[in-house]
Amino acid sequence: MNREVQHHFDVLVVGGGPAGMAAAACAAECGVHVGIVDDNLRLGGQIWRGESDDLQNTERSKWVERMRASGVTTLFGLRVVHQPQAGVLLAESLDSVCALKYEKLVVATGARERFLPFPGWTLPNIMGAGGLQAMVKSGLPVRGKRVVIAGTGPLLLAVAAYLRKHGAQIPMICEQASWQTLSRFGLALFSWPAKIMQGFELGRDLSGLPLAANSWPLAAHGQQTLESVTILRAGRAETVACDYLACGFHLVPNVELALLLGCAVGNGGVRVDDFQETTVSSVFCAGEPTSIGGVELALIEGQIAGLAAAGHTKEAGACFSKRRKARRFAQLLDRTFRLRPELRSLPSPETTVCRCEDVPYSRLQRYTSWRAAKLHTRCGMGPCQGRVCGPATQFLFKWNPDSVRPPVFPARVETLVATAGQLEPQHSEVRGGH
Amino acid sequence: MCSQVTVTVNGASVVVPPGATVAVAMVVAGQACRTSVSGEPRGPLCGMGICFECRVAIDGNPHVRSCQVLCEQGMEINTEK
Numbered sequence: 001m002n003r004e005v006q007h008h009f010d011v012l013v014v015g016g017g018p019a020g021m022a023a024a025a026c027a028a029e030c031g032v033h034v035g036i037v038d039d040n041l042r043l044g045g046q047i048w049r050g051e052s053d054d055l056q057n058t059e060r061s062k063w064v065e066r067m068r069a070s071g072v073t074t075l076f077g078l079r080v081v082h083q084p085q086a087g088v089l090l091a092e093s094l095d096s097v098c099a100l101k102y103e104k105l106v107v108a109t110g111a112r113e114r115f116l117p118f119p120g121w122t123l124p125n126i127m128g129a130g131g132l133q134a135m136v137k138s139g140l141p142v143r144g145k146r147v148v149i150a151g152t153g154p155l156l157l158a159v160a161a162y163l164r165k166h167g168a169q170i171p172m173i174c175e176q177a178s179w180q181t182l183s184r185f186g187l188a189l190f191s192w193p194a195k196i197m198q199g200f201e202l203g204r205d206l207s208g209l210p211l212a213a214n215s216w217p218l219a220a221h222g223q224q225t226l227e228s229v230t231i232l233r234a235g236r237a238e239t240v241a242c243d244y245l246a247c248g249f250h251l252v253p254n255v256e257l258a259l260l261l262g263c264a265v266g267n268g269g270v271r272v273d274d275f276q277e278t279t280v281s282s283v284f285c286a287g288e289p290t291s292i293g294g295v296e297l298a299l300i301e302g303q304i305a306g307l308a309a310a311g312h313t314k315e316a317g318a319c320f321s322k323r324r325k326a327r328r329f330a331q332l333l334d335r336t337f338r339l340r341p342e343l344r345s346l347p348s349p350e351t352t353v354c355r356c357e358d359v360p361y362s363r364l365q366r367y368t369s370w371r372a373a374k375l376h377t378r379c380g381m382g383p384c385q386g387r388v389c390g391p392a393t394q395f396l397f398k399w400n401p402d403s404v405r406p407p408v409f410p411a412r413v414e415t416l417v418a419t420a421g422q423l424e425p426q427h428s429e430v431r432g433g434h
Numbered sequence: 435m436c437s438q439v440t441v442t443v444n445g446a447s448v449v450v451p452p453g454a455t456v457a458v459a460m461v462v463a464g465q466a467c468r469t470s471v472s473g474e475p476r477g478p479l480c481g482m483g484i485c486f487e488c489r490v491a492i493d494g495n496p497h498v499r500s501c502q503v504l505c506e507q508g509m510e511i512n513t514e515k
Contacts (some may be wrong), residue, residue: 094498111481112484135478
């Protein structure tokens with residue numbers, strides 16, 4: 001770690017996915033100085049990960065071009081970890097620390113998969129559904145590999161289609177939702193614009209994929225790595241040999257940064273007004289952190305947030321009706337892929353719930369709150385800071401997550417020291433959780 | 435953009451396509467990224483830098499999330515103990 005950089009923007013956007021790209025482009029087109037920062041190495045977030053820069057006339061390329069034409073400053077490989085004072089965020093890369101000053105901020109930190117613990121789920125080669133897809137987009141070959149896909153949400157089908165296109169065999173897709181719910185969802189999809197369909201890649205390349213509803217994983221087996229998985233398929237247990245298990249239970253919003261900034265969160269998402277402004281003045285939020293709604297809602301919320309942050313509220317207001325329609329789709333998603341209560345009994349007493357600190361289910365059962373469990377067992381106190389076990393325990397035990405303390409991601413000591421304005425790092429060290 | 439990248443994982447050579455992340459090299463090599471506090475092998479989970487399960491040591495630097503770093507020719511990667 002060897003350099004300190006400072007930037008000052010009229011509008012700073014955190015998160016380079018669809019919502020953040022739309023916010024940055026729309027704000028910059030109003031003539032203000034805009035920066036966008038992302039932990040990843042390229043624009044596109046998770047949904048457009050791996051899309052080549054050579055592709056033209058895609059939704060991603062359209063926004064990349066609008067950002068370029070309007071002069072947005074892009075900062076990649078930088079992770080926001082802290083707000084040392086109002087109006088300044090601190091971000092670090094592998095070898096630098098960066099102070100980002102802003103007048104207005106747009107939080108577009110996206111979503112992550114929800115993971116639920118079941119016996120064996122910590123074995124190598126069990127990944128999220130989006131997780132395995134991200135790995136394949138990052139170069140993992142899956143040709144000829146047997147991949148069982150399990151969990152819930154439209155992502156399962158999109159991932160199945162993607163993996164099959166890359167040569168994987170898909171013995172089974174296990175969706176916990178019932179056929180009735182799924183068919184209502186499928187029918188409802190016909191009334192939505194084609195763009196929403198595109199976002200989820202549904203209806204494409206799905207023919208012949210072995211989808212089982214009312215089904216979920218009971219246990220994964222293997223010595224050093226995954227060898228097979230036992231599935232409860234419509235009431236009957238069967239064991240399927242596989243090389244990978246891609247398992248995710250829909251998405252949860254990334255609200256940690258918004259919480260750190262003091263924004264109110266309710267009903268699973270960051271609370272915003274009509275202009276996407278949070279309860280903290282000058283801090284806007286767009287996309288999945290407000291509610292899981294897919295790419296179409298993220299884009300429209302991003303546009304509104306970007307325009308409003310740049311002071312163009314009239315133009316922002318013109319987008320409200322489109323947002324209303326996209327929000328109804330978010331509600332449909334929520335109804336369709338709600339977790340069934342039976343999944344609460346998936347873990348056995350020995351099943352690891354907190355993967356960072358290896359805390360088993362049996363040690364958590366006696367506590368009545370997330371805070372008490374953290375204090376007594378170290379659950380959620382490791383490097384992921386409860387990003388994996390937090391949503392799991394929220395479902396398993398109905399615990400509510402508590403406040404967030406800085407750093408919002410594990411940060412090097414010298415990055416934290418930089419908050420005090422003394423930047424003479426000697427060596428690197430990682431500070432873990434809280 | 436056609437030549438493959440060779441890295442070393444726990445002392446053995448692994449060949450990956452250009453642009454592959456270190457996490458991909460670990461999975462291709464069949465090696466755990468890290469050993470958990472109770473001694474279990476762990477590999478990548480989220481694929482997007484959130485879960486910290488794919489932490490490895492790269493060229494002697496510990497605690498690096500392997501899904502966020504691209505393989506470079508000659509890189510030495512080790513399972514984090």
